[in-house]
Amino acid sequence: MNAVLAPHGTNPAFEAPAREDTVAVVLFGTGVVGGAWLRLLNTPAGARLRLVGAANSRWQTTDPNCLADRGLRENLDRGGDRRDDAALLAALDASAAKTKVILDATASDGLAATHAVWLAQGYHVVTANKAAAGGALEVWRALSEGARCRNRRYGDAATVGAGLPVITTLRRLRACGDELLNLEGVFSGSLSWLFSRYDGIVPFSELLRDARERGYSEPDPRADLSGQDVARKLLILARSAGFELEPGDIEVENLVPETLRGLPLQDFMARTHELDAALAARHADAASRGRRLRYLAHLDRDGVARVGLRAVSEDHPTSGLRGTDNLFALTTTRYQTRPLVIQGPGAGADVTAQALLGDILSLSGDGKAVISEYV
Ligand SMILES: NC(=O)c1ccc[n+]([C@@H]2O[C@H](COP(=O)([O-])OP(=O)(O)OC[C@H]3O[C@@H](n4cnc5c(N)ncnc54)[C@H](OP(=O)(O)O)[C@@H]3O)[C@@H](O)[C@H]2O)c1
Numbered sequence: 033m034n035a036v037l038a039p040h041g042t043n044p045a046f047e048a049p050a051r052e053d054t055v056a057v058v059l060f061g062t063g064v065v066g067g068a069w070l071r072l073l074n075t076p077a078g079a080r081l082r083l084v085g086a087a088n089s090r091w092q093t094t095d096p097n098c099l100a101d102r103g104l105r106e107n108l109d110r111g112g113d114r115r116d117d118a119a120l121l122a123a124l125d126a127s128a129a130k131t132k133v134i135l136d137a138t139a140s141d142g143l144a145a146t147h148a149v150w151l152a153q154g155y156h157v158v159t160a161n162k163a164a165a166g167g168a169l170e171v172w173r174a175l176s177e178g179a180r181c182r183n184r185r186y187g188d189a190a191t192v193g194a195g196l197p198v199i200t201t202l203r204r205l206r207a208c209g210d211e212l213l214n215l216e217g218v219f220s221g222s223l224s225w226l227f228s229r230y231d232g233i234v235p236f237s238e239l240l241r242d243a244r245e246r247g248y249s250e251p252d253p254r255a256d257l258s259g260q261d262v263a264r265k266l267l268i269l270a271r272s273a274g275f276e277l278e279p280g281d282i283e284v285e286n287l288v289p290e291t292l293r294g295l296p297l298q299d300f301m302a303r304t305h306e307l308d309a310a311l312a313a314r315h316a317d318a319a320s321r322g323r324r325l326r327y328l329a330h331l332d333r334d335g336v337a338r339v340g341l342r343a344v345s346e347d348h349p350t351s352g353l354r355g356t357d358n359l360f361a362l363t364t365t366r367y368q369t370r371p372l373v374i375q376g377p378g379a380g381a382d383v384t385a386q387a388l389l390g391d392i393l394s395l396s397g398d399g400k401a402v403i404s405e406y407v
Contacts, residue, residue, distance in 0.1 A: 187391025195383025
């Protein structure tokens with residue numbers, strides 16, 4: 033064990049040994065979301081959880097003293113044991129806790145590819161990582177099958193809308209026989225902020241730089257502007273509603289001109305003004321018709337799915353969106369006259385960490401109503 037992991041203030045949530053009714057957790061990812069989740073362990077809601085392993089992409093620890101250290105996240109940034117997934121899973125296996133959870137708070141494709149394997153091995157998996165549920169349909173089916181064959185749960189509430197109860201609501205409606213007829217909304221905090229601010233006067237590229245500096249956009253804003261992140265979220269929601277779509281089934285409008293897509297980040301940032309003219313024209317056209325631009329996701333009852341920029345009228349649910357809010361408008365057989373609308377912050381470490389905790393607690397019987405069967 034690396035010396036930098038020496039404890040400097042312990043966390044009382046780790047002092048009691050694991051009992052059968054505690055929940056043992058291995059945490060992958062100690063970044064913004066993982067760090068916020070670690071802080072929740074110090075609250076009464078986290079009292080029944082026992083962290084038995086934690087890792088970032090470079091280092092890990094299963095040492096109880098290191099795990100109990102309130103500086104765990106910072107310490108792991110400086111060093112620890114070499115990464116070895118098998119050693120982390122062995123710590124879970126060794127725990128006396130009946131409920132064993134793998135928590136993925138990364139954006140790693142490699143880890144996402146093992147979610148279904150972990151379920152099939154008998155672990156519960158709780159995740160903020162969209163790459164598995166929002167990937168190929170065969171992976172989605174493998175998650176479902178892995179969970180079903182071992183009677184395990186896949187907690188994916190945090191993959192869409194951060195802490196907003198969107199997936200759970202959709203599944204609950206479906207379990208009650210309520211059919212989704214239409215789903216529409218703004219699923220990206222950064223695109224929500226950009227288009228609620230954009231007035232055609234301040235250049236779009238200037239807003240984009242502002243959003244990046246405030247930490248609203250991804251470090252490479254093309255990850256947001258490409259529409260791929262929104263499309264993944266729509267895919268997860270569509271599948272949760274019973275539409276078995278492939279990623280290619282979603283029509284995606286990429287706001288990044290082809291000439292800028294393959295550039296190194298620095299070169300792209302130097303040429304963002306090339307986005308301005310086309311978006312100014314779209315804005316002027318919308319404004320001339322009394323409309324506003326919004327980057328919308330849409331799914332209809334036939335499973336036709338599209339994400340892209342639309343000019344919405346003033347009475348559209350997303351017209352009044354402010355800040356980084358997300359909005360999900362669900363029209364169903366029983367919410368047909370007016371849609372069921374879920375709106376609020378669609379990003380943020382604390383609310384995302386809370387959604388992860390909610391999924392974990394639901395596994396152990398606390399807050400059972402929060403999570404339903406995977407499909
Ligand atoms: N931030 C939000 O508001 C928010 C909201 C909803 C959902 N999410 C989702 O939550 C996930 C985490 O987001 P974040 O903002 O916390 O990202 P972040 O700050 O970049 O943290 C990512 C963490 O994952 C670690 N990691 C990467 N690959 C790993 C691997 N193979 N094994 C173990 N650890 C690995 C990184 O380690 P290193 O430090 O070594 O790189 C880092 O600790 C993402 O999927 C994101 O889309 C985020």
